[in-house]
Amino acid sequence: MLNKNPSRVPLMRFVLGAVSVAALLAGAPARAAEPVQPIELPKAVNPAQAELGKKLWFDPRLSRSGFISCNSCHNLSMGGSDNLKTSIGHNWQKGPINSPTVLNSSLNMAQFWDGRAEDLREQAGGPIANPGEMAFTHELAVDMLRSIPQYVAEFKQVFGSDKLSIAEVTTAIAAFEETLITPNARFDQWLKGDMKAINDQELRGYQLFKSAGCVACHNGPNLGGTSFQKMGLIEPYQTDNPAEGRYAVTKNDAERFNFKVPTLRNVELTYPYFHDGAADTLARAVDTMGRIQLGKTFSTQENADIVAFLKTLTGEQPRVVLPILPPSSDTTQRPRPFD
Amino acid sequence: MLNKNPSRVPLMRFVLGAVSVAALLAGAPARAAEPVQPIELPKAVNPAQAELGKKLWFDPRLSRSGFISCNSCHNLSMGGSDNLKTSIGHNWQKGPINSPTVLNSSLNMAQFWDGRAEDLREQAGGPIANPGEMAFTHELAVDMLRSIPQYVAEFKQVFGSDKLSIAEVTTAIAAFEETLITPNARFDQWLKGDMKAINDQELRGYQLFKSAGCVACHNGPNLGGTSFQKMGLIEPYQTDNPAEGRYAVTKNDAERFNFKVPTLRNVELTYPYFHDGAADTLARAVDTMGRIQLGKTFSTQENADIVAFLKTLTGEQPRVVLPILPPSSDTTQRPRPFD
Ligand code: HEC
Ligand code: HEC
Ligand code: HEC
Ligand code: HEC
Ligand SMILES: [Ca+2]
Ligand SMILES: [Ca+2]
Numbered sequence: 050m051l052n053k054n055p056s057r058v059p060l061m062r063f064v065l066g067a068v069s070v071a072a073l074l075a076g077a078p079a080r081a082a083e084p085v086q087p088i089e090l091p092k093a094v095n096p097a098q099a100e101l102g103k104k105l106w107f108d109p110r111l112s113r114s115g116f117i118s119c120n121s122c123h124n125l126s127m128g129g130s131d132n133l134k135t136s137i138g139h140n141w142q143k144g145p146i147n148s149p150t151v152l153n154s155s156l157n158m159a160q161f162w163d164g165r166a167e168d169l170r171e172q173a174g175g176p177i178a179n180p181g182e183m184a185f186t187h188e189l190a191v192d193m194l195r196s197i198p199q200y201v202a203e204f205k206q207v208f209g210s211d212k213l214s215i216a217e218v219t220t221a222i223a224a225f226e227e228t229l230i231t232p233n234a235r236f237d238q239w240l241k242g243d244m245k246a247i248n249d250q251e252l253r254g255y256q257l258f259k260s261a262g263c264v265a266c267h268n269g270p271n272l273g274g275t276s277f278q279k280m281g282l283i284e285p286y287q288t289d290n291p292a293e294g295r296y297a298v299t300k301n302d303a304e305r306f307n308f309k310v311p312t313l314r315n316v317e318l319t320y321p322y323f324h325d326g327a328a329d330t331l332a333r334a335v336d337t338m339g340r341i342q343l344g345k346t347f348s349t350q351e352n353a354d355i356v357a358f359l360k361t362l363t364g365e366q367p368r369v370v371l372p373i374l375p376p377s378s379d380t381t382q383r384p385r386p387f388d
Numbered sequence: 389m390l391n392k393n394p395s396r397v398p399l400m401r402f403v404l405g406a407v408s409v410a411a412l413l414a415g416a417p418a419r420a421a422e423p424v425q426p427i428e429l430p431k432a433v434n435p436a437q438a439e440l441g442k443k444l445w446f447d448p449r450l451s452r453s454g455f456i457s458c459n460s461c462h463n464l465s466m467g468g469s470d471n472l473k474t475s476i477g478h479n480w481q482k483g484p485i486n487s488p489t490v491l492n493s494s495l496n497m498a499q500f501w502d503g504r505a506e507d508l509r510e511q512a513g514g515p516i517a518n519p520g521e522m523a524f525t526h527e528l529a530v531d532m533l534r535s536i537p538q539y540v541a542e543f544k545q546v547f548g549s550d551k552l553s554i555a556e557v558t559t560a561i562a563a564f565e566e567t568l569i570t571p572n573a574r575f576d577q578w579l580k581g582d583m584k585a586i587n588d589q590e591l592r593g594y595q596l597f598k599s600a601g602c603v604a605c606h607n608g609p610n611l612g613g614t615s616f617q618k619m620g621l622i623e624p625y626q627t628d629n630p631a632e633g634r635y636a637v638t639k640n641d642a643e644r645f646n647f648k649v650p651t652l653r654n655v656e657l658t659y660p661y662f663h664d665g666a667a668d669t670l671a672r673a674v675d676t677m678g679r680i681q682l683g684k685t686f687s688t689q690e691n692a693d694i695v696a697f698l699k700t701l702t703g704e705q706p707r708v709v710l711p712i713l714p715p716s717s718d719t720t721q722r723p724r725p726f727d
Contacts, residue, residue: 107465116476121455126446126713137455137725141480318715321722330718369710374465376657379669383660386476 084259084268087237088153088314088364094227097207102225104203104372105218111190112183114139115384119176119222123151125369128318129229134326139184146292147326150319152367153312155227157274162308162324164277165298169223174215187215193382194218199375231315231364239361247361254358257351262343272313272362279307280324283344286337290325317360331356423598423607426576427492427653427703433566436546441564443542443711444557450529451522453478454723458515458561462490464708467657468568473665478523485631486665489658491706492651494566496613501647501663503616504637508562513554526554532721533557538714570654570703578700586700593697596690601682611652611701618646619663622683625676629664656699670695 105111109118122136122144123129129150131137136144146162154160155169166172176182177190194200195213204213207221236255238246247255258264269275277295280286286306295307308324321327322334335355339345347355377383444450448457461475461483462468468489470476475483485501493499494508505511515521516529533539534552543552546560575594577585586594597603608614616634619625625645634646647663660666661673674694678684686694716722 109463110471114476115472116460116470124448126710128715131455132449132716133454133723133725137453141725143726320716329722332718366712371465371708371710373705376467377471377659379671383668384472386472386480387482 083240084264085272086270087240088230088232088270090230090232091227095224098221098224099228101203101207102221104374105222106225107372108374110193111177111185113185114386116386117183122148125367128152128315130319132320134321138181142181144181146324149311150315151226152229152231153271153314156271159309163295163297164309169226170219173219173222191215196378196381197375198378229367231366234362234364236361250354250357251361254354258355258358261345266310267313273310274312276310277307278310281306281341284341286341288325288327292324313359314362314364317363331359422579423603424611425609426579427569427571427609429569429571430566434563437560437563438567440542440546441560443713444561445564446711447713449532450516450524452524453725455725456522461487464706467491467654469658471659473660477520481520483520485663488650489654490565491568491570492610492653495610498648502634502636503648508565509558512558512561530554535717535720536714537717568706570705573701573703575700589693589696590700593693597694597697600684605649606652612649613651615649616646617649620645620680623680625680627664627666631663652698653701653703656702670698
């Protein structure tokens with residue numbers, strides 16, 4: 050299985066110049082040694098936990114309004130994101146940052162753009178209590194669940210105990226999220242030896258993706274998620290978005306504007322791009338990356354080749370049967386969307 | 389198949405006093421002649437249309453914000469409604485009226501609380517362009533779909549023509565909605581002869597439901613949807629909600645405060661109750677109905693019996709595999725949630 054421990058992954062936190070990257074990748078190796086690996090379905094998810102987690106994932110009663118669920122902002126019909134520049138939260142609040150996909154997010158070394166949550170369990174408590182997202186509290190969320198006999202019974206069955214706290218809630222949600230893996234992209238088929246799975250243009254795009262140096266940051270089975278990197282390494286990135294990236298976590302000045310390198314899996318589906326959602330199209334995102342991360346201006350043809358390659362990274366989307374949520378009981382607190 | 393033409397259904401628009409109703413139902417007939425019939429799965433839905441309609445049902449790009457889909461207010465995880473007093477629409481606007489379930493709504497003689505749409509096709513155009521709901525326009529919705537090659541191809545395949553207008557959109561959505569039937573409730577099993585499918589209390593509840601006169605209005609396979617009736621027949625209904633019911637359509641004073649009798653199928657899941665969403669629990673709704681529609685005050689036991697019966701009306705919920713939506717193209721207009 051994948052090594053998710055950041056300390057054991059080559060992080061490349063050092064500044065990578067365009068030249069050194071090119072040098073690093075000059076002798077592009079045989080397929081077995083490609084810098085990108087296929088993803089496989091997760092081995093050991095607890096299915097009962099994941100099934101309960103799926104209910105919680107879709108349950109808007111985890112929000113104060115009764116209207117917003119995890120799936121509102123990470124829509125599994127739309128690549129696990131909301132396709133908005135920044136999200137809409139409780140009371141139609143404008144979110145601060147682009148919603149990243151949850152697809153394959155268990156493969157990332159840390160969660161959030163700035164990596165402030167170590168794993169999915171730690172992450173899942175965040176949005177419920179975030180006043181700009183679900184605007185609830187852990188206490189009220191747990192009270193809600195405890196007031197619903199079917200939930201109480203299912204928690205008991207899944208966890209083998211009467212304890213129903215935020216810890217069980219986030220464990221179940223994380224178990225569901227671990228199932229959200231998208232295997233068998235055309236590019237993975239190619240990696241596994243099917244030469245016809247991608248066409249000439251797509252292969253050219255991949256070769257350029259390697260030789261230009263993209264792969265220095267976007268590598269591993271997730272083509273990202275293995276390091277934090279400066280946004281605007283060669284040329285500063287212009288944005289109105291106040292996010293400071295990794296600096297917010299470490300308060301280390303050298304990490305200002307370092308963001309977790311996002312996965313490029315399913316990137317065709319997760320527009321708009323970048324932490325501020327400023328790039329509407331893949332062509333634009335690739336152009337920006339070339340210029341500000343590598344000091345390269347791609348020709349129209351080169352840009353199109355890379356975009357064509359990136360579209361081979363769309364995997365099989367999780368087949369999700371909509372859960373039927375247990376109804377509230379007479380004692381369940383009703384949601385308060387307007388006060 | 390069901391006769392959905394209101395003019396051919398006995399509408400009982402005349403005022404029904406408690407006594408006349410009781411008289412009407414005194415000689416409770418053999419099971420074959422029950423005033424409630426089981427529902428069956430729809431026979432002739434076009435599966436390709438329904439599959440396309442399912443995509444549209446879940447696609448928030450039919451709204452101005454890119455955030456609100458049909459499923460936001462008629463959540464198929466929650467009995468086809470949103471379990472809110474009144475809905476949350478574009479820009480967090482407070483809706484005017486409780487969102488009715490879409491489950492089995494094809495069996496109703498007309499759509500909306502006041503019946504202002506004749507059928508599902510006519511209905512489906514409404515919310516897209518309603519400024520308080522999805523706040524889009526039919527033109528922009530159709531432009532959006534036309535800008536997405538996968539949608540264009542699927543419309544062509546399903547309708548056998550290049551025409552992609554709001555008519556095809558609403559036809560497809562309506563075809564999907566026609567699949568949203570919930571057969572095989574325990575009560576239906578009993579109706580079909582399985583004596584053990586409901587217990588003694590539930591049977592007592594059903595007998596009281598008939599003898600008290602509920603069945604005068606809540607009848608047919610949908611236990612409702614066959615007539616408009618005055619809310620507050622015997623005693624006026626107190627509410628702050630300004631909806632005037634059928635009067636808004638006919639401008640006939642005699643129909644002021646007449647509402648379509650809602651289905652009681654899956655009523656366990658569609659709290660809160662009434663057009664203003666004022667009753668949080670079934671016990672409360674049954675109590676109100678007894679008093680203001682029939683002039684009857686049920687004992688605690690009677691109320692509990694009827695509630696127990698109503699809970700036998702929860703059918704098999706539609707098994708919906710979440711659709712994967714075709715991604716926007718580079719030319720698709722991006723949603724504008726905040727302006
Ligand atoms: C109102 C919108 C909204 C809701 C609701 C929401 N999220 Fe998020 N989610 C976001 C945004 C925005 C981010 C990025 C925040 C950041 O990086 O600072 C995010 C980040 C994440 C990440 C990190 C992914 C990565 O690779 O870094 C995960 C996992 C996640 N959310 C899961 C959930 C779960 C589970 C829920 C429900 C309990 C949820 N989200 C509810 C908007 C939302
Ligand atoms: C030095 C590290 C680095 C290099 C080199 C690099 N990237 Fe990135 N890439 C990032 C980081 C960090 C982000 C996120 C930046 C942000 O959103 O603020 C990113 C974001 C992206 C995105 C947007 C993903 C999303 O979901 O928002 C795309 C597409 C992308 N990179 C493609 C490329 C391509 C193509 C190349 C080569 C031309 C490349 N990257 C080179 C670090 C790098
Ligand atoms: C913002 C909330 C909201 C959205 C979005 C929404 N609806 Fe509704 N829907 C309602 C409300 C509220 C009513 C009742 C309105 C009335 O009766 O005046 C309703 C009524 C209906 C009915 C009538 C059911 C019956 O038995 O009378 C149907 C069918 C329906 N909607 C389908 C849809 C479809 C299809 C879409 C998407 C194209 C949609 N709705 C989007 C809130 C919403
Ligand atoms: C004279 C007609 C009539 C009679 C008799 C009647 N109802 Fe109703 N019922 C209605 C109408 C009309 C509504 C919708 C009123 C509104 O929401 O304004 C309704 C609503 C309801 C609801 C709420 C459904 C929902 O989804 O909001 C329940 C539950 C209900 N009735 C049960 C009963 C029971 C139990 C009885 C007998 C004690 C009964 N009704 C008798 C006409 C009637
Ligand atoms: Ca994005
Ligand atoms: Ca309701």
